[in-house]
Amino acid sequence: MKNLKKKNKITDFELILNKNLSRRNFIKNGVSFGLSSFVLAASLNNSLANNKTSSFDFQQVKANTLDTVTIPDNFTWQTVIRWGDPMWTEGEDFNQSSRGDAISQKLSFGDNNDGMHLFKKDNHNILVVNNEYTNQKVIYGNRNRQSAENIDDINKAKAAHGISIVELSFSDKWEFIKDSKFNRRITADTPMEISGYAKGHKLLKTSYDKMGTKCLGTLNNCGNGKTPWGTYLTCEENFNGYFSCKNKNMQLSEEFIRYGIGLKDWGYNWANYDERFDISIHPNETNKFGYIVEIDPSNPGSVPRKLTSLGRFKHENAELVINKDNRVIIYMGDDERGEFLYKFISNKKYSMNSNNKDLLNSGKLYVAKFNEDNTGEWIELNPKTTGFKSQAEICIYTRIAASKVGATSMDRPEWVAANPNKAEVYCSLTNNKNRGIKPNKGGDPSPIAGPNNRKNNIYGQIVRWSPKNNDHSSNFFEWDLFAMAGNPKIYDNIYAGSENINIENMFNSPDGLSFNKEGVLFIQTDGRYTNEGEYIGMGNNQMLCGNPITGEIKRFLVGPKECEVTGITWSQDCKTIFVGIQHPGEKGNSNFPDGGNSVPRSSVIAIRKKDGSEIKFIS
Ligand code: FEO
Ligand code: CA
Ligand code: CA
Numbered sequence: 171m172k173n174l175k176k177k178n179k180i181t182d183f184e185l186i187l188n189k190n191l192s193r194r195n196f197i198k199n200g201v202s203f204g205l206s207s208f209v210l211a212a213s214l215n216n217s218l219a220n221n222k223t224s225s226f227d228f229q230q231v232k233a234n235t236l237d238t239v240t241i242p243d244n245f246t247w248q249t250v251i252r253w254g255d256p257m258w259t260e261g262e263d264f265n266q267s268s269r270g271d272a273i274s275q276k277l278s279f280g281d282n283n284d285g286m287h288l289f290k291k292d293n294h295n296i297l298v299v300n301n302e303y304t305n306q307k308v309i310y311g312n313r314n315r316q317s318a319e320n321i322d323d324i325n326k327a328k329a330a331h332g333i334s335i336v337e338l339s340f341s342d343k344w345e346f347i348k349d350s351k352f353n354r355r356i357t358a359d360t361p362m363e364i365s366g367y368a369k370g371h372k373l374l375k376t377s378y379d380k381m382g383t384k385c386l387g388t389l390n391n392c393g394n395g396k397t398p399w400g401t402y403l404t405c406e407e408n409f410n411g412y413f414s415c416k417n418k419n420m421q422l423s424e425e426f427i428r429y430g431i432g433l434k435d436w437g438y439n440w441a442n443y444d445e446r447f448d449i450s451i452h453p454n455e456t457n458k459f460g461y462i463v464e465i466d467p468s469n470p471g472s473v474p475r476k477l478t479s480l481g482r483f484k485h486e487n488a489e490l491v492i493n494k495d496n497r498v499i500i501y502m503g504d505d506e507r508g509e510f511l512y513k514f515i516s517n518k519k520y521s522m523n524s525n526n527k528d529l530l531n532s533g534k535l536y537v538a539k540f541n542e543d544n545t546g547e548w549i550e551l552n553p554k555t556t557g558f559k560s561q562a563e564i565c566i567y568t569r570i571a572a573s574k575v576g577a578t579s580m581d582r583p584e585w586v587a588a589n590p591n592k593a594e595v596y597c598s599l600t601n602n603k604n605r606g607i608k609p610n611k612g613g614d615p616s617p618i619a620g621p622n623n624r625k626n627n628i629y630g631q632i633v634r635w636s637p638k639n640n641d642h643s644s645n646f647f648e649w650d651l652f653a654m655a656g657n658p659k660i661y662d663n664i665y666a667g668s669e670n671i672n673i674e675n676m677f678n679s680p681d682g683l684s685f686n687k688e689g690v691l692f693i694q695t696d697g698r699y700t701n702e703g704e705y706i707g708m709g710n711n712q713m714l715c716g717n718p719i720t721g722e723i724k725r726f727l728v729g730p731k732e733c734e735v736t737g738i739t740w741s742q743d744c745k746t747i748f749v750g751i752q753h754p755g756e757k758g759n760s761n762f763p764d765g766g767n768s769v770p771r772s773s774v775i776a777i778r779k780k781d782g783s784e785i786k787f788i789s
Contacts, residue, residue: 225717226690226724227789230674233709233728235701237760239751239775240728246780249763250297250344250748252771253281257336257346257353266769269312272325276355281309281330282772283750285394285487285682286737287402288338291468295338296352297748298402298467299737299774300391303411304330305756306437308770317439324443328358332388333404335467344746344776354470358387358412362463366479366531368565373457378446385458385476386446393487393585393682394737395462395500399526402465403477405485407505409459411436417450428569428612429483430506431456457566462488462502464530477530479561480514481551481568489586489595491642496520498529499642501595503583507602508610509569510577511538511586513548515643535564536645537577540620546635546647549575573612581605581622581630587683587691589718593640596652596691596718598680601630621651624664628704629655629678631668632693632716652691652716653723655680659707670721676708677725682736687744690787691716693723694749696734711735713749715787727777730754730762730770737774744784747777 224230228242239247254264254275261277264270270278280301289296304327307316318324337350347353362385364374374382388404389412395403414435422432431449441447446455460482466472480488483504491499496519502512516533520526536548549555551564556571558564564571581602588595599621604610606618606625618625621633635649655678656667667676679697686692693714698705713727713735729735729751737750754762755770763773779785 224724225720225722226715226787228724228726228787231712231725231728232674233676233701233707233712233725235699235709235731236728237731237754237762237765239730241726241777244780245777247775247777248343250338250774250776251279251334251336251346252763252773253279253283253330254771255279255346257334257348257355259348264769264771267312269309269769270326272322272329275326275329276357278355279334279336280332280355280357281305282752283334283774284392284736284752285405286739286748286750286774287394287396288739288741288748289396289400289402289467290742291352291400294350294352295340295741296467297336297338297346297739297774298394298465299334299336299750300394300404301330301332301334302392302407302752303390304438305753307758308753308755311769317437318443321443324440327438328387328440329355331391332357332360333391333402333465335465335470340741340746352467352470354467356388356465356474358389360387360474362386362388362474362476364458364478365475365528366477366565367560368478368482368562371560371562371566373454373563373566376452376454376458388463388474388476389459391463392485392505395488395490397464397490397498397526397530398492398520398522399529400466400468402467403488403490404463404465405487405502406459406461406463407484407486408436409484410456412438412440413447413449413456414441415450416441416448420450425567425570426456428567429456429460430611457482460484462500478565479531479533479535481512481535481564482566483509483512483568486583487585489588491588491595492520493642494640495643497643498533500530501586501588501597503580503586503597504569505582505584505600506610507582507604508579508614508616509583510572511580511583511597512536512568512572513538535568537572537575539576540578540633540649542620544648544650546578546649548645548647549577551575569612573614577614578620579610579614579616579622581627584681584696585683587685589689589691590685590687591689591718592636593642594634594636594718595642596632596634596683598683598693599627599631599633600679600681600696602627621649623651624654629657629665629667630680630697631655632680632683634718652718652721653680657704657707660704670723673707675714675723675725677712677714678705678708681734682713682738684738686740686787688786688788689718691718692726692738694735694738696736699732713738717788731760732756732770733760733762744786745778745782747785749775749777751775
């Protein structure tokens with residue numbers, strides 16, 4: 171979801187300054203990059219300059235601004251499910267003029283699909299998809315003010331949020347199965363349990379939950395994760411945007427300010443119809459959001475659980491790794507300017523044959539510190555290191571706890587992805603206009619340093635790190651930059667990006683990251699699609715493939731107008747890739763996927779080879 175609304179301009183002074191720091195000199199001298207990044211750049215020079223052949227077995231797609239999905243010629247795509255498609259026969263087909271109501275939405279696929287995973291249970295393909303948010307202009311596009319006007323509008327929006335679980339089948343194309351016993355909608359009102367260290371804490375007690383052990387709904391479900399015990403992890407990101415306050419004189423606490431909770435919401439208007447979202451009436455309600463939620467998709471009656479031990483912040487995704495000693499590691503980004511990167515290590519070990527249900531409730535939470543010399547460390551967040559009274563409080567006010575230990579403020583950590591072939595982890599740092607300009611909401615400075623090496627970082631970068639001794643539980647790591655996005659068409663300095671970025675493959679704002687089984691890194695973007703000025707030549711948002719060994723990056727897909735490309739999963743036979751197309755036409759300029767004058771609808775698409783064979787990216 172976009173946090174940036176205004177165009178960033180690099181000042182004239184900075185342009186002059188940067189001219190003296192040409193890209194070539196920058197790479198040669200390893201300025202700001204450190205030694206290991208220099209090594210990457212040098213090997214890239216050799217492999218890309220001297221050997222023009224690509225390591226990827228597909229034709230690069232050119233940047234474009236078309237209102238459709240563009241993929242290489244020997245691939246084909248189809249729509250699988252769209253916002254508002256009824257998942258049960260009692261539901262109504264999407265109504266183009268009303269755009270649905272609360273009743274139809276409760277029975278339909280949610281809006282703004284984001285992270286997702288396809289589970290295989292016996293012979294069933296169960297697709298679990300996050301529905302991150304609603305775009306008022308689109309869902310209330312039939313209203314004069316293009317905003318919620320009554321309680322039904324609010325209930326429709328709440329039902330468009332959460333998670334959609336839907337069974338799929340394949341014959342000659344992918345279809346969803348109406349009325350499947352696995353189909354389920356989880357929304358902003360679904361009853362849930364609170365688990366982990368903060369369960370029962372007084373900060374979670376509200377008038378409807380005197381024990382602090384329950385809550386209603388999940389919000390702004392962005393990226394995702396999955397566990398080897400068959401559960402889905404959904405990550406609550408910009409939950410603050412739903413809360414507001416009728417009492418405009420209310421003094422905001424330090425905690426509200428740090429989490430961006432204020433007197434005004436982001437245009438959802440829920441508090442006017444549901445006082446649960448009014449922070450002066452129910453301040454602790456806010457503490458029930460900002461978690462990772464675990465869902466069992468194979469059991470439609472199961473109660474989702476908020477995993478408080480993993481911390482509370484604007485969770486992007488949850489990358490789970492089983493460490494060599496079988497403890498569970500989860501890497502997590504907090505997507506806000508100048509916020510942090512986290513890691514959780516379970517106390518107990520994963521075992522295929524035992525009950526792993528409570529593995530994510532007890533463990534240690536760490537935050538990352540990046541040093542200038544390409545080393546880094548994980549600092550544990552506990553009462554001793556943070557001065558907090560209890561682990562429960564650390565789990566509720568995680569950002570504030572992390573500020574106490576000197577964590578590195580990052581350029582908006584988005585998805586984290588672990589290389590399946592080696593102990594190496596990647597994270598998108600999508601952009602940060604405040605870098606080198608102003609501190610984060612907690613007052614932590616944002617110096618131009620380490621992996622956050624550009625002032626007014628409008629393009630973003632991908633950092634990667636290797637844990638010491640290939641042990642994900644180690645407190646130490648070494649890092650470098652896999653890529654710095656940039657525009658070599660208009661810049662010959664650090665804003666041109668790293669050497670593996672060129673005018674053919676450039677992009678901005680890397681966001682979704684995921685590896686396939688081959689070890690190809692998929693990079694999805696949520697950036698500016700103006701195709702003008704600093705973004706000229708980049709076209710619509712897109713998906714690219716990255717080779718972690720050679721550093722090559724090649725564009726595989728361009729999305730339709732005004733969309734974000736986010737969410738990716740594969741069929742078990744690797745013949746299909748499912749990709750999320752979120753908010754096409756968010757400013758009113760798309761009719762994706764149905765064309766004509768139809769309402770633009772976020773959709774999951776399926777991509778296959780035209781000959782139906784297994785998709786391999788590396789020949
Ligand atoms: Fe929902 Fe940080 O993207
Ligand atoms: Ca994003
Ligand atoms: Ca995202």
